[in-house]
Amino acid sequence: MYLETLHKLKEKIDKMALTEKDELLILVGDKSCDEVNEIIEFCNEKNVKIFGGIYSGLLVGDKCHSEGFIMQKYTPVYTSVILPYMMRCNLDFTKLKNATALVLVDGLSSQMKALADTIYKKLDKNVKYIGGGAGFYSLEHKPCLFNNKGVFKDAMIVSIIEANSVIEVEHGWHKLAGPFRVTDSLDNILRTLDYDHAFEVYKHVIEDEANLTLFKSDFFEFAKDYPFGIIRDDKSHIVRDPIALNENSEIINVANIPMDCEVDILKGDIDSLMAASIKISRRCARQKFENYRPLLFDCISRAMFMNDRFEDELENIQQYMDVEVEGALSIGEVSSIKDGTLQIHNKSTVLGLLQL
Incomplete structure (x- = not known):
């Protein structure tokens, strides 16, 4: 759900009935980035587990917001900050069934491939992948990922949930x-x-x-x-x-x-990019579960290219979904591709439907 202010976010967290295994994914619009440390303090006081990232835009239905918060509750079997070639876990991932990895990564890190290789070496094709690169609209490289312990850069956060998903990606270039x-x-x-x-x-x-x-x-x-x-x-x-x-x-x-x-070297136009987003929306709609959560990562420079037509793209995607789409403008998009491998994309649209 989208919450416009820190006060509303705190109020909502206070009213939630959370178990020890529950964790909150919090996506922060970069104009609200100064409030991240206060979110961490508040959640630590309440013993609420969180993980999240700062993004240049929050996607909610057919709108893009530069401030505020998206909050979603998950019950992961594993959540951790990953550094290049450092992923400690005793979980047997081969025993997971219909699992999905939510992947938040520092979008401007030169270590993005090393980070992706690190998790794929551990998880392989035992999970499906969806996520996006965090970072600021200015493209200044600053800490943009966080959990209860603080704010990080040159890192990745992976949260694995036991839920099936449909994931589609296209670009239109x-x-x-x-x-x-x-x-x-x-x-x-x-x-x-x-x-x-x-x-x-x-x-x-x-x-x-x-x-x-x-x-x-x-x-x-x-x-x-x-x-x-x-x-x-x-x-x-x-x-x-x-x-x-x-x-x-x-x-x-x-x-x-x-x-x-x-x-x-590629080129594109508004029509070709729009057609790509409609294509993935239709494909997802044909495979949707009875109950699902749509999660969207759309490239920041794609939005810059489309300018005031970008919300038309969001509207095109939303019209195929029965529930409100939520997600973020990303600096690099993460998805599984057809053969199950993890792939980092740019200037692309990744849409996932997570089964509830």
């Missing part, structure tokens, strides 16, 4: 130029394409397409319209979002781009 081979990259930093400086290759393509001069100072203003697409075996794309240049004019992306993979 299509090929503009490519393929290019990644001849030098490090984690989320793209250095060279076909042995040429990646920024120069990218700059040339964008300038030809948009008939403009791309300067380093306004890189993100135009880059949000032209993501990279890692080419998969079936020729589909895993989208990567270029968000900045480092001091060496190398391209910083949300999530990793592997060495020696092939990428296309």
Whole structure:
């Protein structure tokens, strides 16, 4: 449920009948981020277990809010803060049935792939995955995840619930130029394409397409319209979002781009992105449970691209659901894909229906 103020959040928590096993997921709009420490103090005083993240927008029905809180109650079998290559758990995940992992991750961490690899090595295909990268609208890298112990960055929070789910993902971007081979990259930093400086290759393509001069100072203003697409075996794309240049004019992306993979430079339009969100909504609606909770993670730069049409996308999704959709604008989206593996997406829409 969406609560506009800290007072309403506290009031609601006070009235809840919670067991020792219950935990509250709290998503915080970044304009309310100064109240996170007070939430932690309050919940510790009440012996209420919490985990959550700070997001640039909270998605509620067909609206996007930059302040306030979304709160949901779960009864997880496991919840923990994960650091790269550090996940301690004695639970036998192979015995889980119809389990879903809620994944909140620092969306601007260069360690996102290491974090994803850490949980997938432990959980494998024994759970379904859904979640999104936390972080601020300014794209400034600051602590954005929290639990009862404090606020963190460069980390991931995983909460596993014994509930079946339907999870769908689409993006709506299509090929503009490519393929290019990644001849030098490090984690989320793209250095060279076909042995040429990646920024120069990218700059040339964008300038030809948009008939403009791309300067380093306004890189993100135009880059949000032209993501990279890692080419998969079936020729589909895993989208990567270029968000900045480092001091060496190398391209910083949300999530990793592997060495020696092939990428296309992509483009999109409002209609193609809208069509993608309608597609996943229809697919989810055809598989929905009798009782379910819809959970949505939609990319922040996708929302920037769609501008004042973004709420039309939310309305398109909501119209296929019987209950109010809740979620967040994310910096990187997390989902299971068709073969059950965990995948980090960018500039995509992930919709999940959790069985109640």
